[in-house]
Amino acid sequence: MFALLKGKVIVDTVDVEVLEGAQAALPCDLRTSHPNDTVQLILWIKEGLHTPLYSYDYRELLGGRPKETKPDARSTLSRRTSFKKDRIPVALLIDRAQPADAGLYRCRVDFIFSPTINRKVNLTVIVPPKKVQVRWLSRNSSLLLANSPVVGPFLEATQPTLICTSDDGWPPPSVLWYENGELLDDSDTVDYRRGISENELNLMPLKRTDLGRELTCVSANTNKVESATNSVIIDMTLRIMGVKVVDVGTIWAGDEATAFCRIWGSRPAPNVLWWLGSQMLPPTHTEVEVGNDNVTISSLIFVPDAKDDGAMLICQATNELLPDQAVQDSTILSVNYAPLVTIQLGKSLDPQKIKEGDDIYFECSADAKPPVSSVIWKHNLHGISRGVPKSPTITWVVRRISEQGSSAVRPDSRSWFTLTLSSLRNPPPHPTIAVY
Template sequence: MAPHVALFLILCLVHCDTKTVMQDKLAGVRTVDVQAVEGMVAQFPCDLGTAANDKVYMVFWFRDDAGIPLYSFDVRGKHLSEARHWSAPEVFGPRAHFATSPPPAALLVRDVKRRDEGVYRCRVDFRNTQTTSFRYNLTVVVPPEKPVVVDRWGRVINTTTLGPHEEGDDVLLTCRVLGGRPEPSVRWLVNGVLVDEEYEHNTGDVIENRLLWPAIRRADYAAVFTCQATNSHLVPPKELSLVLDMFLRPLTVEIKKPAEVGEGGALTAERRYEVACESAGSRPPALVSWYKGKRQLKRITEELRDNLTVSVMSFVPTLDDDGKPLTCRAENPNVTTLSIDTSWTINVVYPPVVRLRLGSSLAAGDIKEGDDVYFECHVRANPPARKLSWLHDDRPLAHNATARVFHSNQSLVLQKVTRHSSGRYACSALNAEGETVSNELLFRVKYSPSCRTGGVSVVGAARGESVVIVCEVDADPPAAVFKWKFNNSGETLDVAADRYTSNGSASSLKYTPVADLDYGTLSCSASNEVGAQLTPCVFQMVAAGKPHAPRNCTLWNQTSDSVEVSCVAGFDGGLPQRFLLEVYSDSAVPRVNLTSDEPSWTVRGLEWEVRHRLVAAAFNSKGRSPPARLDDLLFRDPEKRTGQCL
C-alpha cells in the first residue's frame, strides 16, 4: 500500500474512532471486568453476530480512549477465515490473535504482562448495520510466591515432615507468603479442613499466618498441615504441606507366662524358662528391657512383627527370686520418658533350705552335764515344709518327755543333758518339692571324770613283786589332775605324786608290796574344769600268785562224737581265774582249745579211731597253773562197732 493511502486510512480510522467513542459514551456501553493471570491468556469476547443478515466489515481493538487501534481484523471482500489480522507490535504484537471459532469471537492475548492491565474496547463495523462496541477492564493477577513455613524458633522447614514431636507438645508454625497482586489470603488447613484464616500484613510484601496447634495427641500422628495462599480463582492456590511425625508412647505391654509354669503359675527353682513380652503402639518400635527386682537382665532376644515388639528373656529362677517382681518395660528408643511397664510377681517353688544352729542364747563351748539346751532349725521352703524331723548320730530322735526330749515348732529342747547327749545333730524338712537334711552340728557336753570301768578291780601281787596299775577315766575335757590314795585297815595315805604318771585320760602307778600292811585298797580320782570325780576308781591289792591245777577231772556222757569233761577248781592264787582245756593228737599244737569260767567243757567233732590227749589247766592274771592230765580219749567208728556186734 502506498504511504499516502495508509496515512489516509489511519486518519480516517482516527476520525471514525473518535466519533465511535463519543457514541459509546452516549450509548452507555457497559464495561465488563476481565481478570487474567500474569503469564497466562487473557480473553476478550467480541460477538460478531449482533447484526442479523448483515456482513462484518471490520473489527478494531482499542486501549482506553485511544483513537488508534492496537489490533484489526479486516474482512472486507473476504470470508471470515481469510480475514487479514494486524497487531500493533508495541502493544501485543504476536501475543494477540482474534479467533472467530468457536463463537463467540474473542481476542486472545497470550503471556499476559502486568503492563497489559487497562480498559480495552472492541468495535465491530458491518456493511450496512450500525457499529457495535464492547468494553473490558483487564486486571492482571500476579500469583504469590510459594509459601515458606518456619518453626517456633524461626527456622525454615525445608522438608515435608514436621517434627518428630512428642505427645503433648504445642506445634507453632508460621506461614510466610511473599508478593501477590491483589494481596493474597493465607490460611491453614489440617487434613483438608480449614482451621485458621486470620493473617496479617508484615514488612514489605510479606503476609503471615501463625498457627498454634496445642497439646498434640496420638490421633494427630500423620496429620497433614497445609498452608495455602490464594488471590484468584483462576489459578490453584500456592500451598505447602507438612506431615506431622511423632514419637509415640507404647500402648500395650504384656508378659506371656511360659507354658511350663506349674500350678498357680509357680516356677521351679534352678530350671530354665523362656518368658515373652509383647509391646505394641510405639513409634518407632519399642525397645524392651527386663528387670528382676532392680537388676536388669541381659539374656534376651528381640524381633519386630509389624507394629509389635516381641522380646524373649531366658532365665533360671533361684530360691532368692521367690516373691520378686519380674518387670518388662517398653520404651520409645528416642524418648525414654515415653515408656510403659508391667510386672509379674514370680512364685518360685523349691525344696526346703535347712540350717541348724544351737540356741542363740547358748555358748557351744560351755555346755556341761545337767544343762538345758535347745537347737533351732531354720527352714526356708516354698511351698511351706509339712514335716520336720530330728536326727542324732543319723538316727531319728523322737519327742520323748520321759527322756526329756521335746519338739517345739522348729526347735529341739534337751533337758538336763548327759555325756550321752553328745554327738552329731541334724534336722530335716519335707515339702512337695523334696526333703532336705540340714548341716550337721557337732554337739559337745562337758563332764567331770568318771571311771572307765565300774566296780572294784582286784590286783594281785606277791611280796616284792612290782605291778603297774592303770587308772583310766572318761572326761571332757581331759582330766587335769590325778590323785592316788592307799587305805588298809589301819590308815589312809596319799600316794606321792612322783610315784605315778598321768597323760590326761589315764594315770599309771607302779606299786610293790613288801609286807602284809602293803595289801589294801588303792583309789584314784581325777578332776577337770567341770569338777572333781565323784566316785574314785578302786583297786583291791591282794597277795596273789598263779592258780593251782584243777583236780578230780573225769570224762562222762561220752557219745559217738562228743564227751563231757569236768574237774574241781583248785586255789585261784588270790585272783579271779578261768579254766582251759586243750586237746592234742599227734602234734604239739592243740587241735582244740576251750576256755570257760567253770572247769567243765563239752568236746565235739573229733576224728574217729584217733587217740586224743586231754590237758586241763587254770589261769589268772599271774599266769597258768600246772596241767592236770586226763585219760586219753578215743571215738570208735560206729560202723565197725556195729559189725563187731553182729
C-alpha cells in the same frame, strides 16, 4: 452500558481470565445502532503501547478481503495474536498467554456512519500456585519449616501456630486451612506488593486426642485447575499415664522366672529399668504394641535367690523427652526355696570337754519355704529318728556316747544334707556341713 463522547462511544470494560500458557480470546462487539452501517476498521491496542497490536482494515481490500496487519512486528505479543472473525462477537486471540500479557486492551471499531466505538477488555493471566509452604512454631521455639508431613512434637496443653504461605501464584491466591474436608480457618492475608498470601492458624491447647490430626492448607486462585495443597500431621510428646507390674506369682529359687511390666501413655516409647531391691537389672525384651494407647510391654527374665523372698521388684519407666517424669510400679516377690540347713552341737556343750558316757545333743535349724514338713535323723546312713518340726530349731539327744558311736550324723528333711563329726577325741572347732 456505553456513552457518546466527541464522536466516540466508550463501552463498559469486559473481564477475561485465562490460564498461563492457554489461548486468550478478547471479544469485540461490532454491532451498531445504525441499521445500514458497516465496519471500516478494527484496531486492537494494548494500554501502555503506542503501536496497535492488530489491524483489520475493510478500506483496503486485498483480493476482495480486508487487509490484516500487525504494525509492531518486533513485539512477541503481537506475533502471538490472530483475529477470529467467524465468531460472534469477533475476538483477538492471544496464543500461549504469559503473565506479561495481562492488562487493559482496547478494541477500536470505525464505521461509515456511526461514531467510533472503543470496547475495553481487561485480561487477567492466571498463574496457579504450584506449592504451598507450612511453617510452625510452639512455645519457646523458633519458626520451623515443615520439611516432612509431620510437625512437632508438641507437648500437651501447648498452643502451636501453623503458618501456610503461597508465593508463586498470580493473582495472589486464597490460603485456607481444612480438616477432614471441613473449613477450619479462612482468615488469610495478602501482600499484593510481594505477591504473598498467608494464613496463620492458632490451635487450641492440645490434648492427647490431637495426636495424629491431619490439617490441610489449600491455595487456589482459580477453579480451572487443581488447588495446591500441603497436609501436615500433628506429632506430640505424651507423658506416661501408668505403669503396672503383672503379678509374677510364686517362683522358685534357682529357677528362671519371668516378670512383665505394662506401661501406657508414653510417646515416644519409654525407657524401662528393672530393680530387684537395690540391684538394677536390664530388661530382657521390650515391645511396643500398635494402638491408640501407646502401650509398651517390658519383660524381665531373672533367677531369684532365697534371699529375694519378700524383696521388692520394681519396674521404672521414663520418657527421654520428659526427663523429670519417672513412673514406677512394684510387686513383692514370693520365692519358694529348698531348706537351708545348719547343724551344730548344743549351744551349752563345749566340744573340748565331751567324754565317753556323756549325754550330748545336736541342734538343727532348717529354713525353707514352704516350711519343712518332716525331719529324719540318720546315724551312719541309718534312720534313727523321725519327727515333725514344731519350731525352726530341731533338737536330737544322744545318750551316753562312746568312741565307737562317733561317725556320721544326718538329719534329713525335704532338702537333704549330711553332717559329719570327727572323732570326739579330736573334735574340729566347727562341724563340717555338706548340703545337697
